[in-house]
Amino acid sequence: MGHAYTLRPSIWEAVKNDFKTLFSEEVYHMWFNHLVCLEQTEDTITLGTLTDFAAGCIHTYYLDLIKQRLQLATGRDYNVIVKKNPDASAAQAAQPAPAAPQVETSRIPARRIVRAADEPARVNTTLDPRNTFDTYVVGSSNQMAHAAAMAVAQAPAQAYNPLFVSGSTGLGKTHLMHAIGHAVLTSNPHAKVVYLTTEKFTNEYVQAIKENALAQFRRRYRSVDVLLLDDIQFLSGKEGIQEEFYHTFNDLHTAGKQVVLASDRRASEIKDLEARLVSRFEWGLPTDIQAPNYETRLAILRSKAALFKYDLPGDVLEFIAKNVAKNIRTLIGALIKVASTAFLLKTGPIDVTLAEKLLQPILIEQAQSQLTIEAIQKRVSDHYELRPGDMVSKRRPANIAFPRQIAMYLARQLTKHSLQEIGAAFGGRDHGTVIHACKTVENMMEQDSSAQRSVEFLRAQLSR
Known part of the structure; x- marks a missing residue:
């Protein structure tokens, strides 16, 4: 160092x-x-x-x-x-707490530190001030979850208890949980609202055991009014923490306190989760969030661009919305990357071509996780006007062999499949054939500009 x-x-x-x-x-x-x-x-x-x-x-x-x-x-x-x-x-x-801006943020509650009545140690809600219902963009993919969260925020422990929100990473589950916390605290500033991840809950439990402080740990989390517990899937296979949370849940539910849980899968799909917990998690309302459609993604980008004061052309926002579909987190990251990089490099007005260049790593990573070898074979076959069966046949005329080698090369570049898996998908060929195909395409791209243009065109099409 x-x-x-x-x-x-x-x-x-x-x-x-x-x-x-x-x-x-x-x-x-x-x-x-x-x-x-x-x-x-x-x-x-x-x-x-x-x-x-x-x-x-x-x-x-x-x-x-x-x-x-x-x-x-x-x-x-x-x-x-x-x-x-x-x-x-x-x-x-x-230092004193800074004054909130006079514009729309005046409606956003500041992050609060909540104390349990009989617990001297601080309990941090760690609510993100940006994650409110006002900043949550509603679409067909999250409409039900949003409505349920609003109902819980307006009437804690009366509407749905627990509220169990499931969905893949980066789709807005945490935003909804924070929004519930903010709304409850806006209605009742003295409410004891705690947001934390299951990992943090587990680590604090283990630390409490080491320090012989289980009584304080239990008072801290069993005396809250609203418990927002994220990433509940990490209870999987942990018998001790499952037992602890079972009793925490029972105490809160019996006392009429609200519990909100979030997971990347349904409760019944969490491996090695005790049946008694699964049944309790389904007592209230299980709801899920799906990946946003194009219209919702575009609305999210417009909302964030306005918040961050990014002056981006409409066609650039439309390009990002169309091509970055993995999740909302990646979508916002793409927006920030395009706007901030262009600002730093002083590249002038941003257009779709520049945005595509800046987002190539994201687009390729997304393509690797979504693209199949079959889709590559079909796109290459269409481009060279071949039959899909030519990709797996034993025929070796040049008008078939080279496009097939290009398809193998792109499968190697744009997917995470192994050489053996790629060879198997091309008519049972071995990994050596795939290696030879990749080297042949690379050499041809260096020697023939038309071959290079064709391969780059196909790569760009498949990366979208």
């Missing part, structure tokens, strides 16, 4: 000042105002912020932007680490 020293304040402050011109006052204050340089080595800069949650969001959405800005300011490429500032608690205590 290189010698540790402190980044000159003027450099880091200059980088932060650049963010003020890129983002709205609300966004800057939320994510960058408290971001400080903790340490710098020859190749790594460690930044600190107020909470683990904020560190995670900055790492997900703004890390590339920070790296690029530091590179421009210093002329060096740094590895950037973002984590909770060890002195954050003291810093928060030493």
